[in-house]
Amino acid sequence: MNYGYIRVSTRDQNEERQRLAMGELEIPEKNLYRDHQSGKDFDRPQYRKLVRRLKRDDVLYIKSIDRLGRNYREILEQWRVLTKEKGVDIVVLDMPLLDTRRGKDLMGTFLSDIVLQVLSFVAENERAAIHQRQAEGIAAAKARGVRFGRPPRPLPENFPAVHRAWRSKKLTLKQAAKACEMPVGTFYSKAVQWETTAALPPGLDL
Known part of the structure; x- marks a missing residue:
């Protein structure tokens, strides 16, 4: 056979x-x-x-x-x-x-x-x-700056406002993460990244 x-x-x-x-x-x-x-x-x-x-x-x-x-x-x-x-x-x-x-x-x-x-x-x-x-x-490719894997998910539309409220202590870290539907660790890392790549609104201290 x-x-x-x-x-x-x-x-x-x-x-x-x-x-x-x-x-x-x-x-x-x-x-x-x-x-x-x-x-x-x-x-x-x-x-x-x-x-x-x-x-x-x-x-x-x-x-x-x-x-x-x-x-x-x-x-x-x-x-x-x-x-x-x-x-x-x-x-x-x-x-x-x-x-x-x-x-x-x-x-x-x-x-x-x-x-x-x-x-x-x-x-x-x-x-x-x-x-x-x-x-x-x-x-x-990595040395040339090519990124592999899935592209990062875009930030939610309310992220800038929530970020400002969190930095001005109107929201706790947990509340801010929940408002953006993110885990606490993810929100915090995105916030740090945001602060290093975007100018903060006047009057906000890091």
Whole structure:
């Protein structure tokens, strides 16, 4: 029986490339398993379900070797479990040499194992390089003043008036925060920020 496994590692990553590749094979739709989760571990519901269903001499198709996991050891371990313990054949579509249906003699297995280890190592190092480039890019952007995350919520329209009333001691800090529908800590931090970026009305002492 033929099976296919698709893993999309982030919400923004499109699975179309993997899906189209699987569509060219004789894989029933019910035998296609998809996880929209990170490969940081194997706590993936569809992957676990697939492994439980696989039986000896079944064939599992994946688009690339890194769909099995995030690092060298995990990829090799999953390969061992599937091929040695479960007796399943694996076909890596991006790498024809990684097709356990071929070369089941000693030399063929030896060559396949070498290719698998090299590709697993390369995949892990490529991910590490990507993360390093991302970290460097974020650091450079922050140095240029680029802000990340959600934009700050605008201050409520009554904030200036409430701020003046609080500073003139007509309102307590708690009352002022409640009037602006903010937690006390948020109101106070916004007030400090307001005072450093906007001129206070005449007659108000900080």
